[in-house]
Amino acid sequence: MNKNETSLVEGLRSGRTKAFHLAVTRYSASMLATARAIAGHANADDIVQDVWLTVFERIDSFEGRSSLKTWLQRIVANRAISYLRSRPPEVSRPGVEEDQSASDWFDASGSWILPPPVWHEDSPYALLAAEDLQDCIDKHLLDMPDSQRNVLVLRDIQQMNFAEICNELSLSASNARVLLHRGRMRLMKMVNHFEETGSC
Amino acid sequence: MLTCQEVTAKASLMVDGELGFRERIAVRIHLMMCVNCRRFARQFQALVSSMASRNRLAAETIVPEFVDGVMQSIYRARESSSIPPGRDGE
Numbered sequence: 116m117n118k119n120e121t122s123l124v125e126g127l128r129s130g131r132t133k134a135f136h137l138a139v140t141r142y143s144a145s146m147l148a149t150a151r152a153i154a155g156h157a158n159a160d161d162i163v164q165d166v167w168l169t170v171f172e173r174i175d176s177f178e179g180r181s182s183l184k185t186w187l188q189r190i191v192a193n194r195a196i197s198y199l200r201s202r203p204p205e206v207s208r209p210g211v212e213e214d215q216s217a218s219d220w221f222d223a224s225g226s227w228i229l230p231p232p233v234w235h236e237d238s239p240y241a242l243l244a245a246e247d248l249q250d251c252i253d254k255h256l257l258d259m260p261d262s263q264r265n266v267l268v269l270r271d272i273q274q275m276n277f278a279e280i281c282n283e284l285s286l287s288a289s290n291a292r293v294l295l296h297r298g299r300m301r302l303m304k305m306v307n308h309f310e311e312t313g314s315c
Numbered sequence: 316m317l318t319c320q321e322v323t324a325k326a327s328l329m330v331d332g333e334l335g336f337r338e339r340i341a342v343r344i345h346l347m348m349c350v351n352c353r354r355f356a357r358q359f360q361a362l363v364s365s366m367a368s369r370n371r372l373a374a375e376t377i378v379p380e381f382v383d384g385v386m387q388s389i390y391r392a393r394e395s396s397s398i399p400p401g402r403d404g405e
Protein backbone atom coordinates (compact mmCIF):
# COMPACT_ATOMS: atom_id res chain seq x y z
CA MET A 116 0.00 0.00 0.00
CA ASN A 117 1.23 3.48 -0.71
CA LYS A 118 0.98 6.34 1.75
CA ASN A 119 -2.05 7.81 0.03
CA GLU A 120 -3.91 4.53 0.37
CA THR A 121 -2.81 3.99 3.97
CA SER A 122 -4.41 7.25 5.04
CA LEU A 123 -7.54 6.41 3.05
CA VAL A 124 -7.79 3.05 4.84
CA GLU A 125 -7.30 4.78 8.20
CA GLY A 126 -10.14 7.11 7.28
CA LEU A 127 -12.36 4.16 6.40
CA ARG A 128 -11.47 2.38 9.64
CA SER A 129 -12.46 5.38 11.70
CA GLY A 130 -15.70 5.66 9.75
CA ARG A 131 -15.08 9.06 8.18
CA THR A 132 -17.68 10.04 5.63
CA LYS A 133 -15.10 11.84 3.52
CA ALA A 134 -12.99 8.72 3.27
CA PHE A 135 -15.96 6.66 2.15
CA HIS A 136 -16.95 9.23 -0.43
CA LEU A 137 -13.43 9.28 -1.81
CA ALA A 138 -13.17 5.49 -1.92
CA VAL A 139 -16.60 5.03 -3.51
CA THR A 140 -15.77 7.64 -6.15
CA ARG A 141 -12.33 6.24 -6.84
CA TYR A 142 -13.01 2.51 -6.96
CA SER A 143 -16.64 2.01 -8.01
CA ALA A 144 -16.03 2.17 -11.76
CA SER A 145 -13.64 -0.76 -11.87
CA MET A 146 -15.81 -2.66 -9.38
CA LEU A 147 -18.82 -2.11 -11.64
CA ALA A 148 -16.82 -3.35 -14.61
CA THR A 149 -16.02 -6.57 -12.75
CA ALA A 150 -19.58 -7.05 -11.57
CA ARG A 151 -20.97 -6.40 -15.06
CA ALA A 152 -18.59 -8.80 -16.69
CA ILE A 153 -19.42 -11.58 -14.26
CA ALA A 154 -23.08 -11.06 -13.43
CA GLY A 155 -24.43 -8.88 -16.24
CA HIS A 156 -25.32 -5.19 -16.51
CA ALA A 157 -28.70 -5.44 -14.82
CA ASN A 158 -27.29 -6.71 -11.55
CA ALA A 159 -23.97 -4.89 -11.30
CA ASP A 160 -25.19 -1.75 -9.49
CA ASP A 161 -26.87 -3.75 -6.72
CA ILE A 162 -23.87 -5.99 -6.28
CA VAL A 163 -21.40 -3.12 -5.98
CA GLN A 164 -23.69 -1.15 -3.66
CA ASP A 165 -23.99 -4.22 -1.49
CA VAL A 166 -20.22 -4.66 -1.47
CA TRP A 167 -19.75 -1.10 -0.22
CA LEU A 168 -22.06 -1.83 2.70
CA THR A 169 -19.98 -4.89 3.51
CA VAL A 170 -16.84 -2.79 3.31
CA PHE A 171 -18.39 -0.24 5.63
CA GLU A 172 -19.13 -2.95 8.15
CA ARG A 173 -15.99 -5.00 7.76
CA ILE A 174 -13.16 -2.67 6.89
CA ASP A 175 -11.39 -4.00 9.98
CA SER A 176 -10.89 -7.31 8.22
CA PHE A 177 -8.78 -5.58 5.56
CA GLU A 178 -5.27 -6.59 6.54
CA GLY A 179 -3.39 -4.56 3.97
CA ARG A 180 -1.66 -7.58 2.49
CA SER A 181 -2.92 -6.60 -0.95
CA SER A 182 -3.85 -3.18 -2.25
CA LEU A 183 -7.25 -1.83 -1.27
CA LYS A 184 -8.31 -2.00 -4.92
CA THR A 185 -7.40 -5.69 -5.16
CA TRP A 186 -9.20 -6.43 -1.93
CA LEU A 187 -12.33 -4.67 -3.21
CA GLN A 188 -12.12 -6.50 -6.55
CA ARG A 189 -11.97 -9.81 -4.74
CA ILE A 190 -15.07 -9.06 -2.74
CA VAL A 191 -16.91 -7.92 -5.87
CA ALA A 192 -15.84 -11.00 -7.83
CA ASN A 193 -16.91 -13.27 -4.97
CA ARG A 194 -20.22 -11.50 -4.58
CA ALA A 195 -20.94 -11.55 -8.31
CA ILE A 196 -20.06 -15.23 -8.52
CA SER A 197 -22.29 -16.16 -5.59
CA TYR A 198 -25.04 -14.03 -7.10
CA LEU A 199 -24.83 -16.13 -10.27
CA ARG A 200 -24.99 -19.32 -8.24
CA SER A 201 -28.04 -18.13 -6.34
CA ARG A 202 -30.12 -17.46 -9.45
CA PRO A 203 -33.12 -19.69 -10.00
CA PRO A 204 -32.32 -22.46 -12.48
CA GLU A 205 -34.62 -21.17 -15.22
CA VAL A 206 -32.77 -17.86 -15.24
CA SER A 207 -29.31 -19.21 -14.78
CA ARG A 208 -27.35 -19.97 -17.88
CA PRO A 209 -24.83 -22.68 -17.26
CA GLY A 210 -21.74 -21.95 -19.29
CA VAL A 211 -21.34 -23.86 -22.47
CA GLU A 212 -18.01 -25.59 -22.72
CA GLU A 213 -17.09 -25.38 -26.37
CA ASP A 214 -14.10 -26.78 -28.11
CA GLN A 215 -11.54 -23.99 -27.82
CA SER A 216 -8.63 -25.90 -29.24
CA ALA A 217 -9.12 -24.19 -32.62
CA SER A 218 -7.99 -27.46 -34.15
CA ASP A 219 -10.60 -26.99 -36.88
CA TRP A 220 -8.58 -24.04 -38.16
CA PHE A 221 -5.60 -26.22 -39.06
CA ASP A 222 -4.83 -29.17 -41.32
CA ALA A 223 -3.01 -32.29 -40.20
CA SER A 224 0.36 -30.58 -40.59
CA GLY A 225 -0.72 -27.71 -38.32
CA SER A 226 -1.07 -25.11 -41.10
CA TRP A 227 -4.04 -22.79 -41.55
CA ILE A 228 -6.74 -24.39 -43.73
CA LEU A 229 -8.16 -20.95 -44.52
CA PRO A 230 -6.42 -17.69 -43.69
CA PRO A 231 -7.88 -16.08 -40.54
CA PRO A 232 -10.59 -13.61 -41.58
CA VAL A 233 -9.59 -9.98 -41.97
CA TRP A 234 -11.28 -7.86 -39.27
CA HIS A 235 -12.77 -4.50 -40.19
CA GLU A 236 -11.37 -3.17 -36.96
CA ASP A 237 -8.16 -4.54 -35.65
CA SER A 238 -6.99 -1.86 -33.27
CA PRO A 239 -8.06 -2.02 -29.61
CA TYR A 240 -9.66 1.40 -29.93
CA ALA A 241 -11.70 0.44 -33.00
CA LEU A 242 -12.81 -2.79 -31.34
CA LEU A 243 -14.00 -0.84 -28.31
CA ALA A 244 -15.82 1.69 -30.44
CA ALA A 245 -17.86 -1.04 -32.17
CA GLU A 246 -20.84 -1.16 -29.82
CA ASP A 247 -22.54 -4.19 -31.35
CA LEU A 248 -19.32 -6.09 -31.04
CA GLN A 249 -18.92 -5.10 -27.38
CA ASP A 250 -22.50 -6.22 -26.67
CA CYS A 251 -21.67 -9.51 -28.32
CA ILE A 252 -18.57 -9.85 -26.12
CA ASP A 253 -20.76 -9.24 -23.04
CA LYS A 254 -23.12 -11.95 -24.15
CA HIS A 255 -20.32 -14.43 -24.75
CA LEU A 256 -18.70 -13.63 -21.43
CA LEU A 257 -21.95 -14.57 -19.71
CA ASP A 258 -22.20 -17.79 -21.72
CA MET A 259 -18.75 -18.94 -20.68
CA PRO A 260 -18.26 -21.48 -17.93
CA ASP A 261 -17.78 -19.53 -14.70
CA SER A 262 -14.19 -20.63 -14.23
CA GLN A 263 -13.21 -19.42 -17.71
CA ARG A 264 -15.01 -16.11 -17.38
CA ASN A 265 -13.65 -15.39 -13.93
CA VAL A 266 -10.04 -15.85 -15.00
CA LEU A 267 -10.61 -13.78 -18.13
CA VAL A 268 -12.33 -10.95 -16.27
CA LEU A 269 -9.78 -10.78 -13.46
CA ARG A 270 -6.82 -10.97 -15.81
CA ASP A 271 -7.81 -9.08 -18.96
CA ILE A 272 -10.35 -6.60 -17.68
CA GLN A 273 -9.11 -6.11 -14.11
CA GLN A 274 -5.43 -6.64 -14.93
CA MET A 275 -4.83 -8.62 -11.76
CA ASN A 276 -1.59 -10.61 -11.70
CA PHE A 277 -1.57 -14.38 -11.94
CA ALA A 278 -0.60 -15.02 -8.34
CA GLU A 279 -3.58 -13.02 -7.10
CA ILE A 280 -5.94 -14.72 -9.54
CA CYS A 281 -4.79 -18.22 -8.60
CA ASN A 282 -5.10 -17.35 -4.95
CA GLU A 283 -8.55 -15.83 -5.39
CA LEU A 284 -9.99 -18.63 -7.51
CA SER A 285 -8.02 -21.49 -5.89
CA LEU A 286 -6.46 -22.52 -9.19
CA SER A 287 -3.02 -23.74 -10.10
CA ALA A 288 -1.03 -21.42 -12.35
CA SER A 289 -1.12 -23.87 -15.24
CA ASN A 290 -4.86 -24.36 -14.85
CA ALA A 291 -5.43 -20.60 -14.83
CA ARG A 292 -3.36 -20.19 -18.00
CA VAL A 293 -5.31 -22.89 -19.80
CA LEU A 294 -8.63 -21.31 -18.79
CA LEU A 295 -7.41 -17.86 -19.82
CA HIS A 296 -6.25 -19.02 -23.23
CA ARG A 297 -9.50 -20.90 -23.84
CA GLY A 298 -11.52 -17.85 -22.91
CA ARG A 299 -9.51 -15.62 -25.21
CA MET A 300 -9.74 -18.10 -28.07
CA ARG A 301 -13.46 -18.26 -27.57
CA LEU A 302 -13.66 -14.49 -27.95
CA MET A 303 -11.38 -14.67 -31.03
CA LYS A 304 -13.80 -17.11 -32.64
CA MET A 305 -16.69 -14.89 -31.65
CA VAL A 306 -15.10 -11.81 -33.23
CA ASN A 307 -14.24 -13.82 -36.35
CA HIS A 308 -17.87 -14.86 -36.62
CA PHE A 309 -19.03 -11.31 -36.01
CA GLU A 310 -16.71 -9.92 -38.66
CA GLU A 311 -17.80 -12.51 -41.22
CA THR A 312 -21.54 -12.39 -40.63
CA GLY A 313 -22.14 -9.01 -38.98
CA SER A 314 -24.17 -10.71 -36.26
CA CYS A 315 -23.41 -12.04 -32.82
CA MET B 316 10.19 -25.00 -36.77
CA LEU B 317 6.86 -24.25 -35.10
CA THR B 318 3.62 -24.99 -36.89
CA CYS B 319 0.86 -22.36 -37.20
CA GLN B 320 -1.23 -24.37 -34.73
CA GLU B 321 1.59 -24.31 -32.19
CA VAL B 322 2.01 -20.57 -32.64
CA THR B 323 -1.69 -19.87 -31.96
CA ALA B 324 -1.54 -22.16 -28.92
CA LYS B 325 1.23 -19.94 -27.53
CA ALA B 326 -0.62 -16.70 -28.23
CA SER B 327 -1.60 -16.09 -24.61
CA LEU B 328 1.91 -16.74 -23.30
CA MET B 329 3.12 -14.36 -26.00
CA VAL B 330 0.86 -11.42 -25.07
CA ASP B 331 1.46 -12.03 -21.36
CA GLY B 332 5.22 -11.93 -21.89
CA GLU B 333 5.63 -15.44 -20.50
CA LEU B 334 7.54 -17.10 -23.34
CA GLY B 335 11.07 -18.24 -22.65
CA PHE B 336 13.90 -16.82 -24.72
CA ARG B 337 14.12 -19.68 -27.23
CA GLU B 338 10.37 -19.90 -27.64
CA ARG B 339 10.13 -16.18 -28.18
CA ILE B 340 12.75 -16.33 -30.95
CA ALA B 341 11.02 -19.34 -32.54
CA VAL B 342 7.66 -17.54 -32.54
CA ARG B 343 9.23 -14.38 -33.89
CA ILE B 344 10.87 -16.24 -36.77
CA HIS B 345 7.58 -17.95 -37.60
CA LEU B 346 5.72 -14.63 -37.56
CA MET B 347 8.26 -13.07 -39.91
CA MET B 348 7.56 -15.75 -42.46
CA CYS B 349 3.83 -16.39 -41.98
CA VAL B 350 1.29 -13.76 -42.96
CA ASN B 351 -1.63 -15.74 -41.49
CA CYS B 352 -0.12 -16.07 -38.04
CA ARG B 353 0.97 -12.44 -38.18
CA ARG B 354 -2.63 -11.41 -38.77
CA PHE B 355 -3.87 -13.73 -36.05
CA ALA B 356 -1.29 -12.43 -33.57
CA ARG B 357 -2.16 -8.80 -34.33
CA GLN B 358 -5.90 -9.46 -33.88
CA PHE B 359 -5.33 -11.48 -30.72
CA GLN B 360 -3.24 -8.71 -29.19
CA ALA B 361 -5.82 -6.08 -30.19
CA LEU B 362 -8.63 -8.09 -28.60
CA VAL B 363 -6.75 -8.62 -25.34
CA SER B 364 -5.79 -4.93 -25.18
CA SER B 365 -9.36 -3.85 -25.88
CA MET B 366 -10.53 -5.86 -22.86
CA ALA B 367 -8.16 -3.91 -20.61
CA SER B 368 -9.43 -0.62 -22.00
CA ARG B 369 -13.00 -1.57 -21.14
CA ASN B 370 -12.06 -1.02 -17.54
CA ARG B 371 -10.31 2.29 -18.21
CA LEU B 372 -13.29 3.44 -20.26
CA ALA B 373 -15.64 2.50 -17.43
CA ALA B 374 -13.45 4.41 -15.00
CA GLU B 375 -14.14 7.62 -16.88
CA THR B 376 -17.88 7.18 -16.83
CA ILE B 377 -18.73 6.67 -13.16
CA VAL B 378 -21.98 8.50 -12.53
CA PRO B 379 -22.30 10.81 -9.49
CA GLU B 380 -25.80 9.38 -8.88
CA PHE B 381 -24.27 6.00 -8.24
CA VAL B 382 -21.85 7.44 -5.68
CA ASP B 383 -24.73 9.31 -4.02
CA GLY B 384 -26.82 6.15 -3.85
CA VAL B 385 -24.01 4.23 -2.18
CA MET B 386 -23.39 7.05 0.29
CA GLN B 387 -27.09 7.16 1.18
CA SER B 388 -27.12 3.47 1.95
CA ILE B 389 -23.98 3.86 4.06
CA TYR B 390 -25.66 6.68 6.03
CA ARG B 391 -28.69 4.46 6.62
CA ALA B 392 -26.48 1.58 7.74
CA ARG B 393 -24.63 3.91 10.06
CA GLU B 394 -27.84 5.16 11.63
CA SER B 395 -29.01 1.66 12.36
CA SER B 396 -25.63 0.41 13.53
CA SER B 397 -23.99 0.76 16.90
CA ILE B 398 -21.30 3.06 15.58
CA PRO B 399 -21.39 6.07 17.88
CA PRO B 400 -21.98 9.47 16.32
CA GLY B 401 -19.19 11.96 16.26
CA ARG B 402 -16.69 9.72 14.53
CA ASP B 403 -16.86 11.97 11.55
CA GLY B 404 -14.46 14.55 12.92
CA GLU B 405 -11.28 15.00 10.91
Ligand SMILES: [Zn+2]
Pocket residue numbers: 318319320322345349350351352353
Ligand atom coordinates in the same frame (compact mmCIF):
# COMPACT_ATOMS: atom_id res chain seq x y z
ZN1 LIG C 1 1.86 -19.59 -39.27
